[in-house]
Amino acid sequence: MHATATDDELVSAARQGSRSAFGRLFDKHWVATWRAAYRVTGRREAADDVAQDAFVRAFEGLDRYDGTAPFRSWVARIAVNRAIDTFRRDQRLVFAGDEPSPEPFVDPEVRDESALVTAVGHLPTERRLPIVLRYWLDYSPAEIAELLDVPAGTVNSRLSRALTELRELLEVSHA
Amino acid sequence: MPETLIEAQLRAEQPQANPSPEATERARAVSLAAISNQPARGKSRMRRLTLPLAAAFLILAVSAPAIALRGELINFNESEKAPVAVQAEFSELVSGGAPPEMDPQVVPFSTRKVRDFDLASGRYTLWVAPTKRGGFCAVFTNATGGCVASRAQPVIASVLAASEKSPWLINVSARSRNGAVDQINGFLLTPYPSTLTLEYENGARVDVPVTWVSDPIRAGFFIIDIPAANRSDGNRPLRLEAHDQDGELLAQTERQVHIPPRS
Numbered sequence: 001m002h003a004t005a006t007d008d009e010l011v012s013a014a015r016q017g018s019r020s021a022f023g024r025l026f027d028k029h030w031v032a033t034w035r036a037a038y039r040v041t042g043r044r045e046a047a048d049d050v051a052q053d054a055f056v057r058a059f060e061g062l063d064r065y066d067g068t069a070p071f072r073s074w075v076a077r078i079a080v081n082r083a084i085d086t087f088r089r090d091q092r093l094v095f096a097g098d099e100p101s102p103e104p105f106v107d108p109e110v111r112d113e114s115a116l117v118t119a120v121g122h123l124p125t126e127r128r129l130p131i132v133l134r135y136w137l138d139y140s141p142a143e144i145a146e147l148l149d150v151p152a153g154t155v156n157s158r159l160s161r162a163l164t165e166l167r168e169l170l171e172v173s174h175a
Numbered sequence: 176m177p178e179t180l181i182e183a184q185l186r187a188e189q190p191q192a193n194p195s196p197e198a199t200e201r202a203r204a205v206s207l208a209a210i211s212n213q214p215a216r217g218k219s220r221m222r223r224l225t226l227p228l229a230a231a232f233l234i235l236a237v238s239a240p241a242i243a244l245r246g247e248l249i250n251f252n253e254s255e256k257a258p259v260a261v262q263a264e265f266s267e268l269v270s271g272g273a274p275p276e277m278d279p280q281v282v283p284f285s286t287r288k289v290r291d292f293d294l295a296s297g298r299y300t301l302w303v304a305p306t307k308r309g310g311f312c313a314v315f316t317n318a319t320g321g322c323v324a325s326r327a328q329p330v331i332a333s334v335l336a337a338s339e340k341s342p343w344l345i346n347v348s349a350r351s352r353n354g355a356v357d358q359i360n361g362f363l364l365t366p367y368p369s370t371l372t373l374e375y376e377n378g379a380r381v382d383v384p385v386t387w388v389s390d391p392i393r394a395g396f397f398i399i400d401i402p403a404a405n406r407s408d409g410n411r412p413l414r415l416e417a418h419d420q421d422g423e424l425l426a427q428t429e430r431q432v433h434i435p436p437r438s
Contacts, residue, residue: 030199113191116185
């Protein structure tokens with residue numbers, strides 16, 4: 001039954017203790033969740049940890065899933081929250097003198113990443129996150145404001161400034 | 176180039192990366208292991224409750240009296256109180272990402288400095304705060320941290336593979352640079368004064384110093400630099416093992432510790 005079951009049916013079966021239903025939910029949504037984590041963190045290792053943690057939390061908290069959003073969106077939202085939390089923690093706990101982080105989205109396993117994706121990776125985190133959340137993960141400005149814990153006006157101004165920076169970066173790269 | 180065009184281009188062009196098969200396999204195993212540690216869904220309620228209850232019993236019944244008696248032990252209640260700035264860090268540490276019901280409920284004003292660890296790579300200060308449910312949050316400045324929300328159902332139980340023996344008893348964070356682990360830190364929930372051993376791929380084994388912290392924390396903490404000689408294929412860290420005083424294996428883990436060589 002699991003091969004063709006809907007997410008609602010899988011969630012229901014998982015709540016009854018079906019291990020195979022949990023496994024099927026993982027198989028259906030792991031890649032999308034990992035990609036969401038990667039787009040926010042920009043780094044494979046961080047995405048591995050964040051996406052894995054999101055599934056652990058989703059499975060542990062399945063009783064709290066109310067079905068108002070698709071399961072896929074729910075688990076991706078947990079991953080995005082965790083990824084943003086990682087940024088907050090790192091910003092508080094990493095002090096001057098640490099080795100600088102590499103640019104995001106520089107993935108040796110992916111050749112020929114587009115100039116635009118590379119340019120997004122060069123944006124400061126403060127402006128890269130709104131861009132990623134808005135255009136790659138399809139969150140509304142209001143949702144982004146909630147995720148980043150900043151006023152909606154701040155989100156809009158950061159998006160605007162980031163788009164300007166991207167345009168300038170792309171014009172330089174094409175010059 | 177107009178910004179509306181960039182917006183359209185952004186929606187069309189996204190990073191192409193996909194998860195590796197290794198990460199997928201590990202995440203699947205860990206996620207499914209997490210549900211094995213869940214209390215109480217449906218028919219197998221009694222079987223599922225056994226694990227966390229057993230863990231709670233072990234920790235409460237064994238470690239507390241032992242800690243009171245002997246060994247290198249920091250008295251938490253006599254440790255230096257954390258400055259307000261550090262308390263503020265703890266109060267915000269977990270509030271931003273997880274849903275409210277998953278908040279470990281740390282008590283930030285009870286944060287204390289356990290000690291400084293002077294390693295070759297620098298000084299790392301360990302700050303620890305209890306949680307309202309009998310667990311703790313711990314942070315090494317310049318490194319990482321973690322929380323155990325409660326002893327009855329440790330958060331860390333959920334993030335380790337089922338194949339690992341007593342996995343809820345060791346929590347590890349590793350720092351990797353240039354594809355190699357160069358620092359490991361974490362905490363033990365094993366009975367005091369159990370020992371911690373790091374085994375390398377080449378079979379060499381070293382003792383890892385553990386600093387134990389008294390009630391209400393009841394845990395051992397460690398942080399070590401990995402020597403440069405142990406950052407190459409065949410010599411990397413492989414696993415951590417915790418043993419009791421009789422040499423009995425209590426827990427082991429390769430998670431975070433071992434990065435397999437790139438093929």
